[in-house]
């Protein structure tokens with residue numbers, strides 16, 4: 041193999057598994073260290089700059105970082121509770137408003153329309169406003185937040201947290217046109233006087249289930265996301281005692297838990313597929329079950345039964361999974377008798393779709409055969425170069441953190457567009473490495489590896505939460521729990537740097553490394569090299585770090601996969617050939633391109 | 638000195654031996670030696686050898702004298718028996734232990750100062766007596782623990798870190814061991830585990846006094862340019878006479894080597910030591926010629942490594958003394974109290 045180019049910012053970025061997996065590339069280990077040091081405000085701001093909504097995300101994020109967390113790859117270990125630590129920063133911070141950017145001193149003369157006040161558009165506004173853009177945010181609802189407000193129930197995300205963090209964005213000088221639905225893109229483009237338009241209108245349409253009885257029993261059959269919105273906006277405050285929720289995604293989980301709080305004594309989730317294949321995150325399923333909601337699997341709904349339009353039951357057919365030669369799953373009836381489940385209400389939560397009835401053909405924005413806009417993936421620019429998309433509107437329903445990442449990417453693109461640059465002129469990614477050595481055996485980070493199992497986030501008493509929609513279920517880590525959980529982080533951003541000419545090949549690092557990452561061996565092509573290491577490097581998604589040739593003609597090969605970043609290699613190295621250096625990455629952001637022109 | 642503990646976490650796919658243990662289960666406390674010390678690599682080699690042999694740690698006794706090298710038994714096999722003796726006196730303590738319990742595996746660890754300076758007499762006699770042990774000298778040419786004075790193995794003319802030259806003749810412990818009657822003598826280098834690990838395994842399999850002189854650079858006091866025991870010097874002058882490969886009894890010989898390039902030695906317990914010859918004329922079974930060959934090569938400034946001498950069928954101390962076949966602590970009252978009649982017979986014999 042060729043020697044590894046550690047100057048390529050991506051190399052060490054990938055080693056920080058959580059940060060690499062986070063769509064907004066939040067510097068996770070750095071904020072976790074700040075939390076451990078009790079510097080909650082600093083931890084909050086670091087998050088805020090990356091992901092705009094630390095308090096919201098610390099409660100609701102889909103947390104793609106956690107399955108990626110290195111800790112989870114260790115034997116009998118679970119990932120660090122990255123998401124809930126973020127909440128700790130938000131809960132325990134001081135007033136950070138004086139440390140936020142100010143509104144721009146003077147406008148730059150450019151006007152941007154943001155349609156939809158969801159996380160994507162708000163993130164975009166957060167990045168563009170300080171640069172002097174006039175950002176006008178439209179939303180059909182009177183209150184901003186998009187689905188964070190209309191769909192995510194208050195027992196998971198209190199309105200006060202949402203209001204606070206949306207406030208930080210709007211206070212940067214946004215022009216708001218809430219309660220105003222945009223009915224025509226061409227009108228906006230032609231008459232609005234905007235230099236660019238950002239479409240962040242989400243995926244607003246809930247899928248329906250056309251079965252016998254659907255129309256007749258309509259009064260007691262609800263579309264999940266619409267029903268959640270009407271609960272959120274106070275139009276609906278009760279439901280029947282026996283409720284069936286159809287669907288196995290996160291929306292279904294929110295629906296069943298909300299129904300439980302609105303009078304549903306007996307709420308059941310019924311899913312076509314098996315438990316494992318359900319789309320909902322594992323923790324969402326567990327949380328529902330913890331609230332006494334059974335999940336029944338392998339039942340396909342066949343009909344809504346009713347008496348003169350009054351819903352009485354749902355009929356299901358039992359199925360089981362069969363896999364064809366290509367491994368594709370099919371749900372095949374078991375032949376058992378159909379099951380009629382009595383109920384008073386049904387909530388259908390089987391998916392969301394995009395809908396852009398207000399975007400006309402003449403706007404120049406093209407859509408693909410799935411009804412999604414045709415976009416340049418890197419810039420999020422549509423086929424009309426002045427129109428950009430982000431969030432659920434761009435690639436179909438995802439989640440808040442992706443919406444934020446899109447908003448921030450689109451902000452860079454719109455900034456380039458308004459200044460007449462090509463979409464390819466994106467600002468550079470820069471990186472810095474700084475040694476953490478403070479003394480012979482002293483490091484500026486805590487390298488002792490905690491052996492604690494993952495700490496559970498405490499819950500509020502269910503006697504309170506199950507009767508009040510607004511009572512938050514999780515109380516969040518207290519300071520002690522947060523510290524203990526923070527200690528579990530392996531500091532994957534404190535990188536192992538190897539300087540080949542200093543190495544005397546004494547083997548000290550090989551002998552001390554607790555997870556056998558380090559090898560001195562003959563150089564070979566990657567496949568052979570991986571197979572021949574002390575412990576074969578089977579996880580090919582993780583890199584090998586290969587040194588230039590050493591004095592004996594061998595090379596140093598380090599498998600990054602399970603490195604604990606404990607620094608023992610650097611401690612035991614007599615010549616300082618190993619060093620522990622903190623990696624900081626400066627990712628592109630809107631306005632940074634100003635540097636060149 | 639390292640302050641943090643080595644985390645208990647290990648690689649989930651770390652291989653396991655016949656006892657279901659990983660290499661990590663054979664470790665000891667974190668070393669307090671200087672970072673990069675050759676001795677730590679030897680500890681790692683001992684760990685590797687015992688792990689690969691699936692030895693139960695509680696059936697091993699590790700004994701040492703005084704010195705950085707003699708501190709190392711703390712850093713491996715934390716579940717074995719251990720004894721840190723007086724400077725240079727490990728051989729006597731080990732001999733006593735072996736007399737009392739012949740069933741344990743004995744690993745003696747010593748330094749060049751411990752064995753060639755203060756303990757030379759003890760060393761020589763332990764070799765003569767055929768004590769069944771693996772005697773490892775971690776040879777750095779200096780007294781590391783007392784800040785780097787020349788030891789008795791420092792080469793004539795070698796310079797210390799401050800440029801002072803040594804004008805005493807060096808004691809070559811390997812040659813001496815062969816002369817004294819050791820039946821397994823090898824030399825290796827701490828930086829060459831591929832050679833050292835099988836040698837340690839073979840030495841443990843060997844019945845009788847097995848001695849391994851391991852050149853082990855002292856990074857703090859003897860790893861400078863003029864040193865003849867430093868990493869660079871040893872790498873540049875290493876002349877291996879053979880490369881060992883240990884094949885345990887239960888495994889078949891799988892590798893076939895070209896005729897004449899290898900030599901197989903059957904050890905006492907039936908395991909095989911396969912030697913890939915690096916020097917065609919070297920015969921490790923001929924004591925006199927081995928000594929000559931070693932001396933000749935050393936005159937050419939070569940560091941001769943590999944298995945230097947072996948007599949796989951030699952009797953050991955217990956054979957020669959006709960002692961009981963089990964450890965003394967397993968003898969019952971019936972065997973230990975011969976009774977009045979037998980006592981009378983013994984007393985009569987002394988009248």
Ligand SMILES: Cc1cc2nc3c(=O)[nH]c(=O)nc-3n(C[C@H](O)[C@H](O)[C@H](O)COP(=O)(O)OP(=O)(O)OC[C@H]3O[C@@H](n4cnc5c(N)ncnc54)[C@H](O)[C@@H]3O)c2cc1C
Pocket residue numbers: 100101102155156157158159160161178179180181185186187188191192220221222223240241242243244265268290291294398430431432433437438439440441443
């Ligand atoms: C029940 C449920 C629970 C969820 N839970 C989570 C969770 O826990 N964590 C998570 O990360 N994600 C969750 N999501 C997904 C997440 O809410 C969305 O991915 C995210 O809000 C998408 O953000 P967005 O900016 O694309 O738009 P949205 O949040 O969808 O906001 C779009 C906004 O655009 C407005 N709008 C639409 N059309 C127009 C128009 N023509 N004119 C003016 N305004 C318009 C809408 O009123 C809306 O306010 C959940 C989704 C649902 C349905």
Ligand SMILES: Cc1ncc(C[n+]2csc(CCOP(=O)(O)OP(=O)(O)O)c2C)c(N)n1
Pocket residue numbers: 703704705706707724747748749750751752755775777779780781782783788
């Ligand atoms: C009886 C006695 N004499 C002298 C000493 C001082 N002393 C301690 S270690 C040592 C030399 C150790 O040298 P070596 O065996 O080569 O070990 P190294 O530290 O080099 O590994 C000496 C002379 C002592 N501890 N006891």
Ligand code: SF4
Pocket residue numbers: 056057058059068069108109110111120122528529530531532533
């Ligand atoms: S251990 Fe810490 S730094 Fe490493 S992936 Fe997990 S959260 Fe990120």
Ligand code: SF4
Pocket residue numbers: 536552553554555556557558598602603604605606607608609610
């Ligand atoms: S920091 Fe060094 S010693 Fe620790 S696990 Fe990583 S490579 Fe091994």
Ligand code: SF4
Pocket residue numbers: 670671673674675676705706777781782854855856857858
């Ligand atoms: S002084 Fe020398 S022998 Fe002793 S620990 Fe340090 S490097 Fe090793």
Ligand SMILES: [Mg+2]
Pocket residue numbers: 704706748749750775776777778779780781788
């Ligand atoms: Mg010494």
